[in-house]
Amino acid sequence: MLRALSIFMLDNVICSGKLLISYKKQLILLTLCIVDPLYATAQNEQSSSTLLGLKTHYGFIIPHSRELATIADSYPWGLQLDWSKLSLTQKAWNQCNCYSKVGLSFTYFNFGNPALLGNAYNLILYGEPYLTFQKDLFFTFRTGIGATYLDQVYDEVTNPQNTFFSSPISFIVFLNFAINYKISPEWYLNLTIHYNHISNGGIKQPNKGMNFPTIGLGLDYKINPLPLKKWDKVEVRKGAIQGYGRLFATRKTATATDEFTEEKRWLLGIAGGAKIMIANFNALSTGVEFFRDNSLSVEARRREIDEDPHVLGWSVGHHFIFGKFNFNQQMIYYVYKPSSLISQKFYQRYELAYQLNEFLVAGISLKAHAQVADNFDLRLGVIF
Incomplete structure (x- = not known):
């Protein structure tokens, strides 16, 4: 993470007017922010479980302005691959009185309109706390942010209708709520509700951004299914x-x-x-x-x-x-x-x-x- 901060400060001192260079620097920063916490989490294999996941998505696009109504009339679908670590130590538990995963996700979205909207390829860092965990049916909440590559963006001549995106390299943020069912110590079935947003953050115009909720269905596989122990709750001073x-x-x-x-x-x-x-x-x-x-x-x-x-x-x-x-x-x-x-x-x-x-x-x-x-x-x- 210190390496990421160094690049952040350097980026503020040595500024380039070249948009492509700006994209590369932001992508390097995001990558370092992703790698450092995951590397630190992986140091103690005996006190963590590794999970792999595969999910599908299907949803719709919110037409948040009148000019987007026609182009938003499509139904995105996607595929998602997850890799995550679940820390089982008391120190990790004490941070929120819960278990929490941190992971990387590669997600592909097809926006259902290849000529105008194309596809998105996303690399995302996420955190996912367990809201419950002691029964076979349990709930989690996930939020994350990442970089996205878009293969169809606004062009004044060839694609003037797509005012959602104007930069091939953009950002994605999302929230989701998951209902998980434990099939066996290794396998978990999950149903998820996502709210996704893609935008370039004002780096280039037009930049209306796309908001698209999706429903996901997937499977998680726990490579080393260690038991989840209930630790004593750490008192949080309400009102602090x-x-x-x-x-x-x-x-x-x-x-x-x-x-x-x-x-x-x-x-x-x-x-x-x-x-x-x-x-x-x-x-x-x-x-x-x-x-x-x-x-x-x-x-x-x-x-x-x-x-x-x-x-x-x-x-x-x-x-x-x-x-x-x-x-x-x-x-x-x-x-x-x-x-x-x-x-x-x-x-x-x-x-x-x-x-x-x-x-x-x-x-x-x-x-x-x-x-x-x-x-x-x-x-x-x-x-x-």
């Missing part, structure tokens, strides 16, 4: 308050027009607040964030208006905490914004963070207006 801070950055694109060429600009920000524990792996939070979006300066110049590119927001959020992963969902009110350029009153932020040590966290977040993605950012933070 913890502070947090974040620095975040990303590159955004001002779209090319008939009069103007495409321009890429930095978005830089800072956020902070406090969260209060309400259960073993749930917390509520409130805070503020402040950022400068230089792509708004470009837009203001093009319209020949005088607007400040700074944004101040006040957030209320919920945290789902399992092990070293923290999945945070926030509703944020625009306290201050360039009104001529941003019409919305609220936006949402979805953050997946990994705790590096007692004080440091690193992660990625998605800013969205309802179902429309605005941008992804990389972030480094502290907890205290």
